[in-house]
Amino acid sequence: MPITPRLSVSVRESKSLLAAGREKLRQQHDHGIRGVQVGNQLADLLDQVVTRIFEAALYEIERSGGDQLRGQVALIPHGGYGRRDLAPFSDLDLLLLHHPQAKNVAELARRLLADLSDVGLDVGFSTRTPAQAWQLARRDPVIFTSQAEARLLVGSTHLF
DSSP states (O other), rough: OOOOOOOHHHHHHHHHHHHHHHHHHHHHHHOOOOHHHHHHHHHHHHHHHHHHHHHHHHHHHHHOOOOOOGGGGEEEEHHHHHHHHTTTTEEEEEEEETTTTTSSSHHHHHHHHHHHHHTOEEEEEOOOOOHHHHHHHHHHHHHHHHHOOOOOOOOOTTOO
C-alpha cells in the first residue's frame, strides 16, 4: 500500500483553486483572450492561492502557541511575479520580510515553502529583515532590480 502524505485543507483547496483557475484561463485563451490579459489574471489567481497559504500558515503557527507574527511579517512578490508578468507555469519569486525580533519566522518560511510546493508551485524564496534586503540590494544589481519590482501581497505595510 503506497504511503501518501496528508495535505492540509488549505493546500487541498488551493490546489483545486489553482487547477480550476488555470483551466478557465486556458479556455479563455483558446477563445481569443490576449496573453497579457492571461498573465494578469494568472497573477490574480496566484495572489489568491499564495495569500490563502500564507494566512493558513500564520493561523496554524499562532494557534499552536507561537508568537503573534501578523504585524511582524510581509510577503513580497518580486521579479516577474512582482511585475505581474507571468507565463502559465512561471516560477514565483517571494520574499518573506520580517521584523528583526520576530520569532517563528523560520517555521513560517518552512511551512510556506512546503505548502506552496505541495500546491504545485515552483517558488524562489528568501527570508530577510529590511536591513538585510537593503544591504543585499546595494551590493548586487540583480537583487536590486528584483526588489525594485516588488509589491506587497499580504502582511505589514509598515515593514514593506
